[in-house]
Amino acid sequence: MPGSPEMPAPVPDVLPEPLPVLAGIPGLFQAHAEDRLGAALMAHEMEPSMVEQVQAYAVRVAMEKHMGPGVAWMGVSLDGQRVGMRDTVGVMWDFAVGEAFSSSAHEHLNQAMVHAQGKAPAVPGVSKQSAGPAMQMASGGSAGGSSGAEGGAT
Incomplete structure (x- = not known):
């Protein structure tokens, strides 16, 4: 009989x-997030699905901020409340773990791909053209060239 004390509750047929x-x-960034953040977040007694959300959000933030060309470091704060990351160029970003929720x-990874494909600006009000020289510099190219942008430190 369903609902009797000796019968377990039915298990849904649909897996995540x-x-x-x-x-x-x-x-x-995704591989690095899985490698570097998973164990640290689990140590803070986070459920596996929540760990996935934080890892995916780290990828999303990296793409929204145009980090690249690769990740040099990712880590979780001692209290487990913040995630920090640094790309191979030396650019650093961090975010509150709660933002990932x-x-x-899936939505975070979808948004990461939208940003990676250049379909949305990283910062509202900043055009892709003005972000171009910075992206060229981050990938090892020159900020000058045909765009007419002046090189130099900021």
């Missing part, structure tokens, strides 16, 4: 959809 494995620079891990 696995997260996609991203390619290119987003994939590098605003959307699902």
